[in-house]
Amino acid sequence: MSTSPHDVTTVHIIGAGLAGLAAAVRLARQGVEVRVWESASQAGGRCRSYVDKPMGRLIDNGNHLLMSGNRSALAYLDEIGARDSLMGPSRAIYPFVDLKTGARWTVEPGSGRLPTWILNASTRVPGTTLGDYLSVVRLLLARQDATVADAVPTRGALYERFWEPLTIAALNTTAERGAASLLKAVLKETFLKGEAACRPLIARDGLGPSFIAPALALLERNQCTVRFNERLRAFEVEGRYIRRLDFGEEQVEISGSALVILAVPAFRAVELVPGLEAPGDGETIVNAHFRLSEAVATPIAAPLLGLINATAHWIFVRGDIVSLTISAAGEIAERDSDELTEILWRETASALELGDMAYEAARLIKEKRATFDQSPAGVRRRPGPETALANLLLAGDWTDTGLPATIESAIRSGHTAAALALERLGT
Helix, strand or coil: CEECCCCCCCEEEECCEHHHHHHHHHHHHCCCCEEEECCCCCCECCCCEEEECCCCEEEECCCCCEECCCHHHHHHHHHCCCHHHEECCCCCCEEEEECCCCCEEEECCCCCCCCHHHHCCCCCCCCCCHHHHHHHHHHHCCCCCCEHHHHCCCCCHHHHHHHHHHHHHHHCCCCCCCEHHHHHHHHHHCHHHCHHHCCEEEECCCHHHHHHHHHHHHHHHCCCEEECCCCCCEEEEECCEEEEEECCCEEEECCCCCEEEECCCHHHHHHHCCCCCCCCECCCEEEEEEECCCCCCCCCCCCEEEEECCCCCEEEEECCEEEEEECCCHHHHHCCHHHHHHHHHHHHHHHCCCCCCCCCEEEEEEECCCCECCCHHHHHCCCCCECCCCCEEECCCCCCCCCCCCHHHHHHHHHHHHHHHHHHHCC
16 A cells, blocks of 8 residues: 655546546646546546447447537637537538428527527428417526426427427436426527527547547646546545545545545445435436448538437437437337347438448447436535535536536536635635
């Protein structure tokens, strides 16, 4: 066993997911000594890429959509020099297809804050009337304990073609369970700010090349230590202070005004911090990746396509890789993987008008702890960044950022923890 004392200005970050990396990058750029400890053999958490041998490609662990109004995520990419790694259309456009009827349409928000696009039947969601959009006001006025289904009508074209897919995508749960407060926060930061704030964006070469590798490179340039395969077993506490990190073979002293930022999933944080209240687990997300024989021309004007009356909810297109997402997968995730893969390919071929084309390789990924419980009850259990321990801060999309479990929420939590750390260090 070795004991490693460090300078009092050190900030130890437990977890190298997006929340931990966002905190580490911001602190390192301010000249703070940062040490990152990660239990896995790679950084990124749910936002990572890896080379899949059967696919013969770098693929993402999960599919993630950003929007141009995600100010924290874009600021992070600016900090690590990776803003140009995103791609998307030059204007806000969301194409959809109903696989039951074959109908296709696009949602194209207008450029101003006033949603004048809903005044025109040709630009609003097909089958909707102007009066249907009053449900936006009901959502904005919904009480804190309301679900989306409490706030908006759950029948009609606007629900089927806008509210329901948006809720499932943003909250990874149904409108009957999802918190209206979280969907309201998404609308306020994106669609309600006009077209410039809600353009869809995806990582051109993958999440790892965009969000993870550049961050690790920046930390290395700033002489910050990132240790992998280091699982924190426990904190040793004296009074209101953490005084030692127990990694098993290594015991790390936490002396003076050194700080710890815990940026791990909620279930791990509860195990490590006595008395900590946090949301439980949310629902499973299933992601499927297909490699085609070549990059194909698709009938969509954006790198994503929303599916209605289908097993999957979204298709992402990037070169010769097509990826699908099933949020709130529930019982679907329990199906035989081969059977589910074939169902998803049939939906892909139909949605992208690929005819009888066959895929060359496929990968199905099931994430059983993809998000936290995003019901009103789950939201009430989200803790703030500060804890009863004077030198421990929390980060993670499950903390109280006011947003759903998204890349934006994870990065914002890291920035919040970093700001508090800088304040306490007097930096």
